[in-house]
Amino acid sequence: MMNDRKLGKTMASDGGVESLPNDASNPSAITRSSQCRWRAILTRARSNPRNSSRISASLDLERSAHPLRRQSTHLTKHHVTKMRSAAEFAHDIKHPLNLSIDINWTRTWVGNDPDGQILGRLMELTRKWLKPRYCKIFAQIAVRENPNGCANTHILVHCPPSILRDFKRQVLNVLDEACHGLNDRAVKFKRIGNGNSTLRATLGKLDYICKGTDPEVAKALGIRPTPQGQIYGKLYSISQEIQQKARRRYAEASRQLGTP
Template structure:
């Protein structure tokens, strides 16, 4: 499995492009989700990225049943104690409370929450600012070019970033009706 010490500048730029695309297409990334994976039981011994993928599948189905597509971007980083995942997602305002509750259920399906700070879900009034803050894990040179203060985020195995397909490069290149 691939490992990286830094978030790639190109990956960060791709997340910024996805955030801008979500905004332009009426799906602003208005919810912030922070996951501290050590705060969850992990009976199936899945990796954090495997658990996130399963949660994403469950939440995506829930969103579709309510008439909207899941749109989210995420960054993984290694904190002092364990891996963390930070997600910015779009939720129509009328679905916010139900989404938050469903997200907790989807996460608990992959392991009980065993720490009060395992999940933090809140409104994201400034998603660009949050994303810039999360860009701190880029190399010192990549941070300097983008005006971001560098703060090493440790060695991460597997993907550091990702997004739903409706925000990726191919989706952004397709003409929208």
């Protein structure tokens, strides 16, 4: 899906990158579109050692674009516990997280989703597409990573098997438009448990995407930690309908009805 003509305008034939814009010394004057453009260039340029100084300048641009945003490097025990509880709840209400979606932002034209806005749009449009036509509950968990500056996102979501093909097409269409193009390895779909989405299989996949947990906490939780770089904004997100407030409402309604 990658539009090579778009990248061709910004890349030199020898794999180099263009010089920085004239207003690079003034980050506030750099538009969002130019930031995205430079992230895409950065991704293609990393393999060429001659570009080290220009890569450094591009990284400075990205950092300056988020001077007030919270920066995080590790998931906490509280984060992981919340995600595990949400996954267990989704399974209990017959909406198991049965599909994983892995997004490699470096294989999209924008090159990154540093503020999580594209992910937020994807979640919103996914919710509207699935609910209420195919699902009563929108169940989804997402974790953002940035190991070695290579941004990616892992998503666990409930998708009825009968509409899996159409759902994949929907996700790809949204990302292709939002990212201005992506190649055939930018997004990977995989059914949890090879189609048998047991709670054990779901929690096993969740533990994997939580590998960016603080090492000491990870050991206590039985997770094998791996550094996942620095993230601006939220490290993870849980759809509202499987968050703690929703679980409390469900439990209260069950008590009133006298159901377990």
